[in-house]
Amino acid sequence: MTTLDVSLEQAKAQYLADLGKLPSNGAPNWLNQIHATGAARFRQTPLPNSRMEEWRQTNIGPIVNTPYRSLVAPTAHGLGRKDIERSFYGAGAWTELVFVDGYYAPDLSLTPELPTGVFAGALADGIEGTGLSVVETHLNRYLAERNAFTSLNSAFIQDGALVRIGRNAVVEHPIHVLFVTSKRPPDAAAHIRNLIVLETGSQARVLTSYVSLTDDSNYLNNVVEEVVLGPNSQLHYYKLVEEGAAGNHLGTTEIVQDRDSRLHSFVMSMTGKIVRNQVCVKLDGDGASAQLVGLYLNDGERLIDNPLSITHVKPNCYSRIMYKGILDGNSHAVYAGKVYVHQEAQKTDSNQLTQNLMLSDNATIHAKPQLEIYADDVKCTHGATIGSPPAPIVFYFQSRGIDEAKARAMLTYGFAEEVVSEIDISELSERLGEYVYQKYSP
Amino acid sequence: MLEITNLRASVEGNEILHGIDLTINEGEVHAIMGPNGSGKSTLAQVLAGHEAYEVDEESRVTFLGEDLLDMPAEERARLGLFLAFQYPVEIPGISNAYFLQAAMNEIRVGRGLEELDAMDFKKLLNEKMDLINVPRTFADRAVNHGFSGGEKKRNEILQLAVLEPRLAILDETDSGLDIDALKIVADGVNKLRSPHRGFIIVTHYQRLLNYIVPDYVHVLYQGKLVKSGRKELALELEEKGYDWLRQEQEALAATG
Ligand SMILES: Nc1ncnc2c1ncn2[C@@H]1O[C@H](COP(=O)(O)OP(=O)(O)O)[C@@H](O)[C@H]1O
Ligand SMILES: [Mg+2]
Numbered sequence: 001m002t003t004l005d006v007s008l009e010q011a012k013a014q015y016l017a018d019l020g021k022l023p024s025n026g027a028p029n030w031l032n033q034i035h036a037t038g039a040a041r042f043r044q045t046p047l048p049n050s051r052m053e054e055w056r057q058t059n060i061g062p063i064v065n066t067p068y069r070s071l072v073a074p075t076a077h078g079l080g081r082k083d084i085e086r087s088f089y090g091a092g093a094w095t096e097l098v099f100v101d102g103y104y105a106p107d108l109s110l111t112p113e114l115p116t117g118v119f120a121g122a123l124a125d126g127i128e129g130t131g132l133s134v135v136e137t138h139l140n141r142y143l144a145e146r147n148a149f150t151s152l153n154s155a156f157i158q159d160g161a162l163v164r165i166g167r168n169a170v171v172e173h174p175i176h177v178l179f180v181t182s183k184r185p186p187d188a189a190a191h192i193r194n195l196i197v198l199e200t201g202s203q204a205r206v207l208t209s210y211v212s213l214t215d216d217s218n219y220l221n222n223v224v225e226e227v228v229l230g231p232n233s234q235l236h237y238y239k240l241v242e243e244g245a246a247g248n249h250l251g252t253t254e255i256v257q258d259r260d261s262r263l264h265s266f267v268m269s270m271t272g273k274i275v276r277n278q279v280c281v282k283l284d285g286d287g288a289s290a291q292l293v294g295l296y297l298n299d300g301e302r303l304i305d306n307p308l309s310i311t312h313v314k315p316n317c318y319s320r321i322m323y324k325g326i327l328d329g330n331s332h333a334v335y336a337g338k339v340y341v342h343q344e345a346q347k348t349d350s351n352q353l354t355q356n357l358m359l360s361d362n363a364t365i366h367a368k369p370q371l372e373i374y375a376d377d378v379k380c381t382h383g384a385t386i387g388s389p390p391a392p393i394v395f396y397f398q399s400r401g402i403d404e405a406k407a408r409a410m411l412t413y414g415f416a417e418e419v420v421s422e423i424d425i426s427e428l429s430e431r432l433g434e435y436v437y438q439k440y441s442p
Numbered sequence: 443m444l445e446i447t448n449l450r451a452s453v454e455g456n457e458i459l460h461g462i463d464l465t466i467n468e469g470e471v472h473a474i475m476g477p478n479g480s481g482k483s484t485l486a487q488v489l490a491g492h493e494a495y496e497v498d499e500e501s502r503v504t505f506l507g508e509d510l511l512d513m514p515a516e517e518r519a520r521l522g523l524f525l526a527f528q529y530p531v532e533i534p535g536i537s538n539a540y541f542l543q544a545a546m547n548e549i550r551v552g553r554g555l556e557e558l559d560a561m562d563f564k565k566l567l568n569e570k571m572d573l574i575n576v577p578r579t580f581a582d583r584a585v586n587h588g589f590s591g592g593e594k595k596r597n598e599i600l601q602l603a604v605l606e607p608r609l610a611i612l613d614e615t616d617s618g619l620d621i622d623a624l625k626i627v628a629d630g631v632n633k634l635r636s637p638h639r640g641f642i643i644v645t646h647y648q649r650l651l652n653y654i655v656p657d658y659v660h661v662l663y664q665g666k667l668v669k670s671g672r673k674e675l676a677l678e679l680e681e682k683g684y685d686w687l688r689q690e691q692e693a694l695a696a697t698g
Contacts, residue, residue, distance in 0.1 A: 396531045397516075398515035398519070401549040401552065410540075415535055418535035418584075
């Protein structure tokens with residue numbers, strides 16, 4: 001065995017050892033089964049490495065070579081809302097669910113009354129009996145076996161966000177789920193599992209965000225979420241990744257859409273050492289639409305990976321991808337978007353574009369938009385751009401009195417603003433616009 | 443206010459402007475006409491400070507008493523030079539209001555004035571939009587992004603109105619406009635004429651000059667100003683066409 005394989009094996013052994021520490025009492029049978037299947041798959045699946053096609057451009061060596069200690073029970077966090085107030089957007093009106101190191105913290109959360117049929121809270125509570133069968137019905141039904149970490153996540157399912165929007169319910173304010181990394185022990189991993197279910201005709205906006213109170217600690221957030229859109233439902237989904245400077249995030253979001261459902265997804269990677277936001281959408285009902293918008297801000301020595309897939313299973317569906325990257329320092333980013341159109345999916349309308357703004361000669365981007373089409377009556381486009389602002393645009397600014405440095409900063413802001421302005425929550429789009437503006441001001 | 447002496451400019455070793463002399467005084471409107479490819483845009487871009495053009499060492503351009511050729515483009519703008527582009531670029535993601543406020547404040551700071559805050563600027567922008575008759579929706583639209591050809595030209599005039607330069611160069615602002623749009627643009631320019639502001643109106647056709655009546659007309663042909671006169675020269679050109687010029691120049695070359 002090579003040294004790489006040795007440390008991989010050590011990391012894996014550590015995960016398995018911690019699995020054994022999960023409290024075994026009380027879990028319902030169906031959950032025990034999910035745990036057992038996840039654990040078995042994890043045992044069989046090698047950890048991601050550069051010999052695997054999907055990971056060739058995404059070197060997560062620093063993650064797989066760290067024998068992270070998995071958290072298996074909540075600890076007293078000692079935090080107040082003050083400590084995390086800058087991570088809220090709702091000014092008191094929104095539902096705000098706070099999780100600390102992967103476990104629900106009701107004392108930090110705000111839970112204003114929601115319409116009948118709407119539940120927003122902890123998955124753990126959903127498992128233990130809110131009288132809802134939603135968890136048993138949906139949990140782990142949609143997750144394809146993406147990699148060893150998603151299997152590991154299933155093996156560890158304890159807590160995370162549970163959002164269920166009942167039939168025809170419309171939730172006025174966004175539901176914000178905030179995941180805080182606090183003073184976890186060094187080299188700790190949290191396996192977070194979210195479930196978002198929109199029943200027929202319902203509408204909601206859900207924001208999940210990941211923040212850290214420490215920039216020094218090497219940690220891993222291993223996140224899996226399943227999102228279900230029932231017939232004619234509409235979800236605005238937002239994800240913000242603001243992990244600590246030494247923190248890592250591996251996320252997989254698995255979305256299944258029934259007929260005429262509408263998804264607007266916005267994923268923004270702001271900080272964190274290694275950040276991977278996988279989003280997989282299955283358009284499984286006639287007339288469904290999915291829009292995936294993304295913004296990744298990369299710099300320093302960081303790595304950001306955006307693997308996307310949209311599968312058109314049924315006819316008359318629409319999909320759109322617009323992912324933008326701003327790439328600075330010695331950072332490395334990957335965009336891999338794949339749109340599959342099944343034979344049955346006639347009249348598919350799909351477009352995919354990734355645009356990447358290079359701020360440094362030493363930053364790299366591997367952009368790979370792909371199309372795989374088995375139907376004959378479809379309209380599909382895909383494209384990628386990589387570069388810096390064209391000289392005529394910079395000259396235009398100068399001709400108006402704005403020097404080159406300021407012009408480039410404004411253009412960087414404008415580049416991001418074009419997607420940030422698609423956010424339909426004004427509190428959020430303003431704050432993120434301001435964030436980008438500050439970050440790139442000269 | 444602008445004095446051009448023996449201006450020679452080239453691109454990648456090819457000389458395009460072969461020695462231009464031109465003086466413009468405060469309040470004057472000069473039209474520069476000429477066939478396509480004669481160097482009109484090159485002259486406009488060289489004056490605005492585009493770095494793709496190499497200017498001959500012997501050439502001199504002073505603007506308000508300062509040596510223009512030594513200045514980067516943004517300083518020329520701050521001093522009071524403005525170019526309305528023949529092909530204005532599109533800038534997605536940056537609103538007109540944000541762009542113009544930034545530009546205006548750079549120029550104000552350059553002139554030793556206080557910056558305008560967003561409120562005061564908004565008021566001023568509204569006034570200017572009303573003055574030159576562009577819809578107020580222009581403010582929040584991204585600069586020229588998705589604008590029609592006519593809207594882009596009108597947006598250039600809006601910028602001119604807001605930035606209040608001392609000398610404005612309009613490069614084919616009339617091209618691609620129908621007669622109604624042309625009148626609106628000309629009307630805007632006429633409102634901005636003042637005893638302290640000079641204009642260079644670059645155009646291929648005489649049409650625009652029916653609405654913006656120039657004090658002087660110059661003909662640029664193959665990189666040289668070959669004729670200058672009063673506004674009647676434009677009509678003469680319209681009548682006889684640019685072929686007349688070509689023949690005259692060829693005859694000159696044969697005898698000279
Ligand atoms: N940036 C450039 N690179 C190469 N050639 C140029 C450039 N700008 C102008 N030229 C050339 O200079 C000549 C004059 O062009 P231009 O100034 O655009 O003329 P006009 O505006 O009168 O139509 C043309 O032959 C054109 O091809
Ligand atoms: Mg031209």
